Amino acid sequence: xxxxxxxxxxxxxxxxxxxxxxxxxxxxxxxxxxxxxxxxxxxxxxxxxxxxxxxxxxxxxxxxxxxxxxxxxxxxxxxxxxxxxxxxxxxxxxxxxxxxxxxxxxxxxxxxxxxxxxxxxxxxxxxxxxxxxxxx
Amino acid sequence: xxxxxxxxxxxxxxxxxxxxxxxxxxxxxxxxxxxxxxxxxxxxxxxxxxxxxxxxxxxxxxxxxxxxxxxxxxxxxxxxxxxxxxxxxxxxxxxxxxxxxxxxxxxxxxxxxxxxxxxxxxxxxxxxxxxxxxxxxxxxxxxxxxxxxxxxxxxxxxxxxxxxxxxxxxxxxxxxxxxxxxxxxxxxxxxxxxxxxxxxxxxxxxxxxxxxxxxxxxxxxxxxxxxxxxxxxxxxxxxxxxxxxxxxxxxxxxxxxxxxxxxxxxxxxxxxxxxxxxxxxxxxxxxxxxxxxxxxxxxx
Amino acid sequence: xxxxxxxxxxxxxxxxxxxxxxxxxxxxxxxxxxxxxxxxxxxxxxxxxxxxxxxxxxxxxxxxxxxxxxxxxxxxxxxxxxxxxxxxxxxxxxxxxxxxxxxxxxxxxxxxxxxxxxxxxxxxxxxxxxxxxxxxxxxxxxxxxxxxxxxxxxxxxxxxxxxxxxxxxxxxxxxxxxxxxxxxxxxxxxxxxxxxxxxxxxxxxxxxxxxxxxxxxxxxxxxxxxxxxxxxxxxxxxxxxxxxxxxxxxxxxxxxxxxxxxxxxxxxxxxxxxxxxxxxxxxxxxxxxxxxxxxxxxxxxxxxxxxxxxxxxxxxxxxxxxxxxxxxxxxxxxxxxxxxxxxxxxxxxxxxxxxxxxxxxxxxxxxxxxxxxxxxx
Numbered sequence: 001x002x003x004x005x006x007x008x009x010x011x012x013x014x015x016x017x018x019x020x021x022x023x024x025x026x027x028x029x030x031x032x033x034x035x036x037x038x039x040x041x042x043x044x045x046x047x048x049x050x051x052x053x054x055x056x057x058x059x060x061x062x063x064x065x066x067x068x069x070x071x072x073x074x075x076x077x078x079x080x081x082x083x084x085x086x087x088x089x090x091x092x093x094x095x096x097x098x099x100x101x102x103x104x105x106x107x108x109x110x111x112x113x114x115x116x117x118x119x120x121x122x123x124x125x126x127x128x129x130x131x132x133x134x135x136x
Numbered sequence: 137x138x139x140x141x142x143x144x145x146x147x148x149x150x151x152x153x154x155x156x157x158x159x160x161x162x163x164x165x166x167x168x169x170x171x172x173x174x175x176x177x178x179x180x181x182x183x184x185x186x187x188x189x190x191x192x193x194x195x196x197x198x199x200x201x202x203x204x205x206x207x208x209x210x211x212x213x214x215x216x217x218x219x220x221x222x223x224x225x226x227x228x229x230x231x232x233x234x235x236x237x238x239x240x241x242x243x244x245x246x247x248x249x250x251x252x253x254x255x256x257x258x259x260x261x262x263x264x265x266x267x268x269x270x271x272x273x274x275x276x277x278x279x280x281x282x283x284x285x286x287x288x289x290x291x292x293x294x295x296x297x298x299x300x301x302x303x304x305x306x307x308x309x310x311x312x313x314x315x316x317x318x319x320x321x322x323x324x325x326x327x328x329x330x331x332x333x334x335x336x337x338x339x340x341x342x343x344x345x346x347x348x349x350x351x352x353x354x355x356x357x358x359x360x361x362x363x364x365x366x367x368x369x370x371x372x373x374x375x376x377x378x379x380x381x382x383x384x385x386x387x388x389x390x391x392x393x394x395x396x397x398x399x400x401x402x403x404x405x406x407x408x409x410x411x412x413x414x415x416x417x418x419x420x421x422x423x424x425x426x427x428x429x430x431x432x433x434x435x436x
Numbered sequence: 437x438x439x440x441x442x443x444x445x446x447x448x449x450x451x452x453x454x455x456x457x458x459x460x461x462x463x464x465x466x467x468x469x470x471x472x473x474x475x476x477x478x479x480x481x482x483x484x485x486x487x488x489x490x491x492x493x494x495x496x497x498x499x500x501x502x503x504x505x506x507x508x509x510x511x512x513x514x515x516x517x518x519x520x521x522x523x524x525x526x527x528x529x530x531x532x533x534x535x536x537x538x539x540x541x542x543x544x545x546x547x548x549x550x551x552x553x554x555x556x557x558x559x560x561x562x563x564x565x566x567x568x569x570x571x572x573x574x575x576x577x578x579x580x581x582x583x584x585x586x587x588x589x590x591x592x593x594x595x596x597x598x599x600x601x602x603x604x605x606x607x608x609x610x611x612x613x614x615x616x617x618x619x620x621x622x623x624x625x626x627x628x629x630x631x632x633x634x635x636x637x638x639x640x641x642x643x644x645x646x647x648x649x650x651x652x653x654x655x656x657x658x659x660x661x662x663x664x665x666x667x668x669x670x671x672x673x674x675x676x677x678x679x680x681x682x683x684x685x686x687x688x689x690x691x692x693x694x695x696x697x698x699x700x701x702x703x704x705x706x707x708x709x710x711x712x713x714x715x716x717x718x719x720x721x722x723x724x725x726x727x728x729x730x731x732x733x734x735x736x737x738x739x740x741x742x743x744x745x746x747x748x749x750x751x752x753x754x755x756x757x758x759x760x761x762x763x764x765x766x767x768x769x770x771x772x773x774x775x776x777x778x779x780x781x782x783x784x785x786x787x788x789x790x791x792x793x794x795x796x797x798x799x800x801x802x803x804x805x806x807x808x809x810x811x812x813x
Contacts, residue, residue, distance in 0.1 A: 007603070024605055024699070027691035027727070058698055058716060060723040061784055084380070088340030089716040091378040092333075095371045097720060097784040107380035108347060116380075217662070287657055337713055 008033050010040055016117060017041060017079075018110065020052040030066050038073050046079045048117035052110055054085030064099045071104045080120055082106065084113035160273045165213045167259060168252060176205045179244075179251045188243050191234045200227065201244075208248060212277050217284045224288035232296050241289045242282065249278040311342035317349045318419050319381075320412075324357035332368035336375060343381045350419040351376055354412045356387030366401040373406050382422060383407065386415035473506060476521045479799075483525045486800045487757055488532070497532065501525045522799075523734075526757050530735040534687055563626065571621035579614040586611055594692040604692035605699040616645035623669050635659055636666050643673045648707065682742040686726075688756075689735045694726040697738040704740050705750040708810050718750060718808050721788040725754035725804050728781040733758020733801065749790075749809040756803075761796040768794065 007029055010019045019037050041049060051067060053059065059067075071081040082105040086094070107113040168175065180201050183189055189197060204227075207220045228241070256274060260267035312320045319342055323335065339351065353372070355361060373383040385408045397403055409415045480501050481494075488494040505512075505521045512520050572580055582600070585591040593604040593611070600607065620640045624631065631637055639659045642650040651657070660667045684704055686697040698719040705718050722738060729736040736756030743749045761767045768783050782804065786792040789806040796802040 023603055024695050026603065026695045027730075029603070057702070058719045058723055060720050060727070061781065062723075062727060086378045087716075088337065088344060088375075088379065089713040091340055091375040092336060092371075092713050093716045093720040093788065094378060095375045096717060096788050097724070098787060099784075106378050108344065108349075109380075112347075112349075112380055221658075333713070337711075 008036075010037060012040075012044055012046075015045075015047040016114070017044065017046045017049045018052070019049065020055070022055050024056065024058065025063075027062055030063060034066050034070050037070055038077075041074050041077050041079050046074075047121055049074050049079050049081045050110060050113040050117065051081065051083045052085045052113075053083060053090075054087065054109070056090065057087070059086065059090050059094055059099075061097065061099060064094060068104055080105070080117055082113045082116050084109050160270055161212060161277075164256065164270060164274060165209055167256070168209050168212070171255060172205065172209075175251055175255055176201055179205070179248050182247045182251060183244050186243060186247065188240045188247075189231075189236065191236055192231070203227075204244070204248065208252075208281055211281050211284075212274075215277070217280065220281065220284055221288055224285045225292050228289045228292035229296070232293055238286070238289060238293065242286045245282045245285045249282060253278070311338055311346075313342075313346045313348070314416070317347065317423055318416075319343065319346060319348045319351045320354065320416075321351060322354040322357065322412075326360070327355075327358050327365045327368065329364070329368070332365070332372070336368070336372045339372060340375055340379055343376060343379050348381050350422050351381050351383045352386060352412065352415040352419050353383060354386045354415065356412070358387075361388065361392050361396070363396065363399055363401055366396050366403070370402065370405065384409055384415045384418055386410065386412045472517050473502060473509070476505070476518050477502070479518065480521055480525045483522060483757075483799065484529060486797075487529045493532075497525070497528050501528050504528070526734070529757055530689070533737070534689075567622055567626035570625035571618050574621045574625075575614060575617060579610070579617065582607065582610060583614045583618065593696060594690055597692060603695060605695040608696050608699065613645065616641055619644045619673065620669075623672065627669070629665060632665060633663065636663060639663075639666055640669060640673065643670050646707070683739065684741075685737055685739045687735070687737050688726050688729045688754075691727070691730050694723055694730060697726045697740075698722040701738070701740045701750070701752060704742060705808070708742055708748055708750060710750070710808070710810060714808060717788045718752070721785040721806060721808075722752055722754075724781045724785040724788075725752065725806070728802075728804070729754060729756045729758070731781075732756070736801070743807070747809050748811075749807055751805065751807045752789075754804045754806075755801065757801040760798040760800050761794070761802055762798050764794050764796055767796075 007023055007025060008019065008021050010017055012018075017037070017040055019033075021033065025033060037049070037051075040046070049070070051070065053067075056063070067083055071083075074081045084107045086106060105116060107116050180197060183197070183201070192200070203223060207223050211217055211220050231241075253271065253274065256270055257267065260270050310322070312322070314320050319339070321335070321339055321342075325331075327335075339353075342348065343351065353369070355365075355369070358365065369385060373385075376383045383406070385406050387410075388408050390410075393403060393408060407418070409418055477498070481498050484494045484497045484501070488497060501521065501524050504524050505517065508520065508524075509517070575583065582596060585596060586593070593607045596602075597604045597607045602610075620637065623640075631640075635654065636659070638654045639651075639656045642654050642656055660670055682704075684700050686693060686700055688694070688697060701722040702715050702719040705715055710718070722740070726738050729738070733756030736754065736758070739753045739755070741751045741753075743751050768786060782794060785804070785806060789808050791807040791809075792804070793806070794802065794804045
């Protein structure tokens with residue numbers, strides 16, 4: 001899939017990676033996104049990853065599981081992951097579905113996500129969800 | 137699929153013969169202007185006989201029928217329905233709160249159409265061919281007017297209903313922005329599934345609008361906090377967290393909290409604090425405004 | 437049962453492998469492929485008959501399955517013949533469904549475009565053709581290429597998506613837009629008119645696509661009052677939308693179809709006036725059941741239908757010809773899963789909808805039926 005509109009983009013910004021999903025992905029595309037992102041985390045020795053899912057109108061069990069997997073693998077490679085941009089109706093559906101988002105940190109949008117990473121990476125390794133971290 | 141689209145399809149106006157229409161409509165308009173008082177009066181009587189618009193006083197009725205009549209003739213003259221549209225919306229806005237129904241509005245416009253048609257009939261009845269041409273020119277325009285008024289009324293009515301529903305919904309679950317990044321949601325009254333869903337939706341939208349990081353939900357005013365209510369709250373807390381906001385629940389008495397834990401509700405994910413004041417203090421601490429206990433979590 | 441079925445039964449008797457061999461899954465000895473083949477006939481027949489009511493069609497499919505298994509026999513490991521045959525039978529049935537589905541879907545589209553039979557049918561047919569050709573010529577190159585690849589060459593949305601570097605869902609939406617435009621251009625061409633104002637085309641397109649939000653945006657209702665041409669042309673477009681578009685079937689064969697299914701369900705349900713959250717709940721539930729089909733059965737279908745009775749609502753039926761679920765109760769329990777997901781497929785979908793039921797039979801397939809009512813939460 002080399003031509004046409006890009007489905008996802010992964011941008012490097014300092015020691016962070018900013019990954020955006022631009023449209024609904026099927027499972028195969030989602031898997032490829034996960035592999036690419038994890039590969040880049042290793043290659044760039046990133047310390048933080050923001051995944052922007054604002055364009056997704058559905059996050060089902062597979063999508064959520066993929067995000068969790070990315071978060072866990074990233075952690076093992078020394079990077080913090082924060083998912084940003086979950087829409088209100090998507091959040092409700094995820095909760096109704098019974099998705100435990102467990103260890104994934106979440107923030108309102110890209111700006112908040114970066115703030116979260118800055119706060120966490122500057123202030124030590126206390127494990128707290130994004131919403132609980134005061135602005136630095 | 138239903139309702140509102142039927143009004144769209146009824147505009148099957150036969151195209152009037154242009155040359156004929158151009159000559160006849162001015163004649164028609166002149167006739168209707170000349171007999172304005174008599175025809176308008178006749179129309180008002182027909183409206184009363186039909187029992188329409190009984191919610192209006194005679195003075196109001198006189199004023200509105202005059203305006204409708206003049207607008208009506210103007211459409212016949214200019215062929216443009218825009219002024220009538222504006223007037224019809226304006227009228228609808230005024231009469232909808234009085235309980236005027238769609239069939240009444242359509243009814244009075246159709247009555248006017250018939251009153252005017254009858255007067256044309258009387259005027260031209262000696263020349264049958266001419267009469268036919270006059271009616272051919274008149275009827276499509278009259279039908280178009282009836283449609284315009286009906287559509288405007290229905291549009292306006294839907295808008296008013298939507299607005300009312302929105303405001304009722306907002307009144308029952310207000311999301312209050314107390315300060316930057318902090319929302320309070322005081323819930324008062326019974327919390328059934330329907331309301332819980334609405335409340336959660338509203339809170340989540342509020343979180344996005346106000347870019348809230350902390351939400352205090354005060355349930356002091358909820359009479360029965362049972363397992364179902366607690367589960368709704370757990371879902372609200374989870375969904376808020378997915379949008380990057382922490383939730384503090386206040387007003388949950390220790391007794392009830394204990395009962396809930398006994399029946400197996402997982403309160404561990406919920407941050408509960410006895411009263412609203414304590415909840416606000418905790419919220420401010422989380423936001424880093426007040427200096428709380430140093431816990432090394434990044435307070436500047 | 438006649439024809440090939442009887443013949444194979446005869447073979448079975450001659451070679452004498454008992455039917456029980458198949459029932460107890462005793463691996464047939466590779467030495468005699470025909471004997472092994474005979475042994476799997478009953479199970480193949482059972483699988484096919486359960487899905488295809490028509491006997492002679494079922495017989496044909498049984499035969500085709502056996503031919504395929506026979507052709508592959510030397511590549512199949514001993515003991516794997518029966519599983520291979522079961523999978524083959526399912527695939528054969530599934531491709532019949534796909535064929536029927538494609539046929540049916542294209543049929544109604546053509547029906548829209550065809551004039552009724554009449555004495556001057558010949559003349560009319562020529563005019564039809566020229567109108568269709570003109571309408572096609574007015575599409576953009578990309579629209580035309582995609583539409584023809586899908587409608588004429590039968591290329592599916594997923595492979596189109598791969599070629600275009602897009603998603604199956606996006607291609608499906610693009611196809612819908614192209615069809616909507618084609619209908620409008622066809623009407624204009626067959627009436628030999630050009631719209632009098634530049635508002636006409638957007639209005640007709642919005643009506644043709646059945647997109648009510650867009651209809652409001654362009655104020656279609658008002659335009660129809662003001663424009664006689666559009667008022668006339670809109671009649672067939674509106675009738676079409678009213679009679680047909682309350683049901684949609686999506687064939688599920690790969691994970692791209694999951695996305696297509698949930699997007700189609702969302703779009704259809706949005707016509708009932710569901711709120712955004714309800715639409716997302718429905719789409720998510722469809723995603724879960726459709727994925728279940730892909731993971732467990734390989735292929736199947738999702739049918740989304742708008743209901744009027746007993747109340748307004750949307751019903752989703754997810755059907756497959758997979759291995760079936762032996763313990764439905766257990767499958768509806770959280771945490772139960774035989775693939776490496778979170779096990780949320782069925783129980784998760786159940787929580788998202790108002791009503792939910794699963795019927796399943798081992799070896800026959802699974803049908804999940806779920807409903808969301810309008811205005812109930």
